Amino acid sequence: MIKLHDEGAYLLNGNEIYIDNKESNEKLKAKLGNRFFNKEDAKKNTIAYSILKNHNKSDNDEDLNIKFDAMASHDITFVGIVQTARASGLTKFPIPYVLTNCHNSLCAVGGTINEDDHLFGLSAAKKYGGIYVPPHLAVIHQYMREMMAGCGKMILGSDSHTRYGALGTMAIGEGGGELVKQLLSKTYDISYPEVVGVYLTGKPQKGIGPQDVALSIIGQVFKSGFVKNKVMEFVGPGVGNLSVEYRNGIDVMTTETTCLSSIWRTDSKVEDYLELHGRKDAYKELNPGEIAYYDKMICVDLSEVKSMIAMPFHPSNVYTIDELNANLYDILDKVEKDAQGRISNKSIKISLKDKVRNNRLYVEQGCIAGCAGGNYENICEASNILQGNSIGNDEFTLSIYPSSQPVYYDLVKNGVAAELMPTGAILKTAFCGPCFGGGDTPANNSLSIRHTTRNFPNREGSKPNDGQLSYVALMDARSIAATAVNKGFITAATDLDTNFNIPKYYFNKTIYDNRVYDGFNKAKKDENLRFGPNIKDWPTMEELSDNLVLKVSSLIKDPVTTTDELIPSGDTSSYRSNPLKLSEFTLSRKDPEYVGRAKQIQKSEKDRISGKSPFDANNDLEKVFNTVKKDFDSVDFKNTAIGSVIYAIKPGDGSAREQAASCQKVLGGYANIAKEYATKRYRSNLINWGLVPFVIKDEPKFECNDYIFIPNIREAISEHPSEIDAYIVRDKLENFKLKVDKLTDTELKIILSGCLINYNRNNK
Structure with missing residues (x-):
């Protein structure tokens, strides 16, 4: 049914696979009449490469600076994004930005606050030139499919399931900080990702739907990280056997593989879909080149997929x-x-x-x-x-x-x-x-x-x-x-023996024409934002100090920690516009004592910043500093920030929600320590909120409530060392090694500034 090829593969004319080994390569050369082919050139023949190249604003193909064609957020995320961008100097939305209302739609929950968020979104669309989709009209990704996606485009969304690859759009779900950068006409900076081919053959059996195909793929690739932070490119003759809606149903679930994005070859069915929605000009045929190389290959026989x-x-x-x-x-x-x-x-x-x-x-x-x-x-x-x-x-x-x-x-x-x-x-x-x-x-x-x-x-x-x-x-x-x-x-x-009969679909755009507010390129700068009592500004955040003393406020040893466990969804969603209230829910369903521990050590940091002794709030801190000063006599609480840190083996699987990181920052967090980060988007969220994304190779020797001292942290991460010295503070300092994986220059400056808001303010 599904076969994984870790060694990579060449795809000839979109239909023939040659696994990258000596025997197969010889067959490919013979097929081509011994014509020369180069792997690096063949990598440039993927659909993904051409789209990324067209959106890259850097001067090389390895370190990409991407600008997107459009963006989308829903009513759990757009208030925080606009508030962050506003604090950073936002004047207008430079690209189409769709604000949908499909999450906090139940306005009885939390009193008026959900509807307050909705009207804040409408006022923001008016003031800055956005597109506002009222509650119950469309879920975020369906609206983007119907009205915004197009072949060769790139779309960024603050929801992890931002996936429109079946319509020829490379779409990426990220935390709000990355959308803020686009709103300020900055770029999305990533290393060129590996591209994994998903080669489809056959036709699904009667009764087999897109979720069956998607779950089959997820079950094969998730645990091994086969496509983690990579682009999945769907090709092969099986694509033509699927309707566009069927492709959409598979595509949206690629998020659960932890891939970065997805893209599909397009055909006349995609053209018909876009024409049906009044956007035929958004169609362009997308296919890999004559010889395309994929870093890995997934082969799926659709005819063998089961329920x-x-x-x-x-x-x-x-x-x-x-x-x-x-x-x-x-x-x-x-x-x-x-x-x-x-x-x-x-x-x-x-x-x-x-x-x-x-x-x-x-x-x-x-x-x-x-x-x-x-x-x-x-x-x-x-x-x-x-x-x-x-x-x-x-x-x-x-x-x-x-x-x-x-x-x-x-x-x-x-x-x-x-x-x-x-x-x-x-x-x-x-x-x-x-x-x-x-x-x-x-x-x-x-x-x-x-x-x-x-x-x-x-x-x-x-x-x-x-x-x-x-x-x-x-x-x-x-x-x-x-x-x-x-x-x-x-x-x-x-x-069941069912006769399937799908009536022809007719899209009625008038429904949107009569209710969606389209203010793109029509910003009304004098319009006032409409606030409610639950919509609060971000608290002040300090830049990174010379040294750090961190209290381990939660230590999670589950194999994977989801963003839902870091900050729960559901009933907490009504407080997404109130950073202080929302932070009270951090880790509430995984480690209910975390908030109390973090807030207690935060008291010492607040005292330190105000010039008071930090030892009054936490008596054990004086012993910690005395122990540190035995080996680092220049250290004192004037040049050493005090905060909390979370350790988890693999945090961040799941949602793009930035609050999984921002809530830690609001509670005085300065870092995470992990074996690895489950997704790029969670690591980016940490960075955008000024939390250092440390990686540790060995099993941690520290426990919850231990203190960790990290000297010269500003200097250390600025110099990009292979390892950073850290110390568990007990009766004496116990050395261990931390690492920070590659940071872009912008990411480094954001961490040093303390958060994205500070960085933007400093670079107006």
């Missing part, structure tokens, strides 16, 4: 549904043991085996929603399966969220919605809630199956530290519908 399920608590925890049903108790036992280790509240006992009824796995809820599940074709084929059936009147429920109002409109107009309603399925408006923990939270100890993007702990809205826990498994809309037909018992869509 899949990703069990709690990660999209990579995949099984075929047939495999699950055949080995039910063994798999559930393994999942329970793995999941138990992810929950910090050990008093909760995870029990999925109690979901087994008559040797079949029963679920209480199904959801088809968002940028992954809510597209037109998914809902139509789910309707085909459900037609004439009932989901029953027991515990099982089914919610369906069309991804945009135009999609919903056509489902109503052509009768698909009318076919769904009698089955017991409930149709709702465009909303991302089921994906991030803001809607359709199941009952305690319930299992939900969802065609959404993630199934991390808490993504369904439960609160394990309060004794509330439910579970999410990811499935394709078709198998969710098949499960609904069987009243909640897990069923593969391929087990």
Whole structure:
């Protein structure tokens, strides 16, 4: 079904693969009549290379300075981005910037504050020249597909699932700091990424949907980091066998592989899609050159993909549904043991085996929603399966969220919605809630199956530290519908004999014309921003001191720490516009004592900055400084900042949300220490908030509440040494080594300045 080639490969004429080894290379030369080919030249024949080259503003192809064609944010992120840019000297949006409202759409949560954020976004669109999409009109990525993506473009978004590769757009999800740089006409700076070919052949079986294909790939590549921070380029004859919506459904899930971005070859189907949405001029045929070289290759035979399920608590925890049903108790036992280790509240006992009824796995809820599940074709084929059936009147429920109002409109107009309603399925408006923990939270100890993007702990809205826990498994809309037909018992869509019939889709742009505010290139500088009581400015942040004394305020030894664990989603989302309130939730579901530890050591730093003794707030600090001064007599609290540090083995998997880093900074954090960072975007978030992204090779010898001293930190990271000396402060200093991986000149200056806001202010 899926085969990985780590050694790289040549692709000839878009259809023939030659794995990069001596025997295969000889065959390629013979095929070419011994024509000369060069690997470095062949690397330049990928689609990714041509798009990156066209957007690169640097003078070389290795260190890229990218400027994007457009950007997108939603109502959890755009307030903080505008506030950061405003504090940095923003005057207008220099490129189209779409502000959507699809996350904090439930305006009863938190009183007025969500709607306050929405109206702040509208006022910002007016003042700075943005595009504002009101609540319930479209989820962020569906709007960008329908109205903004185009062949050869690059789009930056403050949501990790910013992926429009199937439409010929290289899209990247990053933290808000990277969007702020674009708003200030600066660049996105990265080393040229490796490009991994995804070679598709065959055609999916009837009943197999895009989520099945995506989960199959994620299950193969995630744990090994096969595509981490790389570009996935989809090529091969199998691409032509997929509709554009099917491609979109696979593409949006590439985020869960931890790749940097994605791009697909384009064809007449993409041209038809763009023409349907009134943007035929956005089409351009994209194909790799005659001989293209890929650093790695993934071969996928679409005809062999089965109906899949990703069990709690990660999209990579995949099984075929047939495999699950055949080995039910063994798999559930393994999942329970793995999941138990992810929950910090050990008093909760995870029990999925109690979901087994008559040797079949029963679920209480199904959801088809968002940028992954809510597209037109998914809902139509789910309707085909459900037609004439009932989901029953027991515990099982089914919610369906069309991804945009135009999609919903056509489902109503052509009768698909009318076919769904009698089955017991409930149709709702465009909303991302089921994906991030803001809607359709199941009952305690319930299992939900969802065609959404993630199934991390808490993504369904439960609160394990309060004794509330439910579970999410990811499935394709078709198998969710098949499960609904069987009243909640897990069923593969391929087990049912369904005649699929998708009515032709007609896009109604008038829906957007009548409600979307398009102010690009029409900034009204005299317009006042509309604030609410929960919208707060960022607190003052200090530049990096000469030396650091850091208290280890959390030490996490899980193999991977997600951004949801660093700063929870769901109910906390209402406070994303209030840095101080939001910071109170930092690590609340992983290490509830962290906030108290961080705030206690922050008291000493605040005293130090104000000229007072830092020792009053933390008596043990005086002993720490006395021990340090035995070996570093020039050190005192005037030239040494005091703060907190988090250690985690591999932090940052998942969301692009910058608050995973900014909340640590607001609480007085100065650094992270990790074996590696799960994603580039989390590391970038740390840097943009002035947190030093340390890497450690060996197992840490420090414990939680230990103090670490790092001398001459400004000088050390400025000189880019291979290693940096650090010391655990006990009765004497115990030396160990830290490292900071390559920083761009701008990234270094941001860290030295204390954060991106300070850097921008200093460089107006």
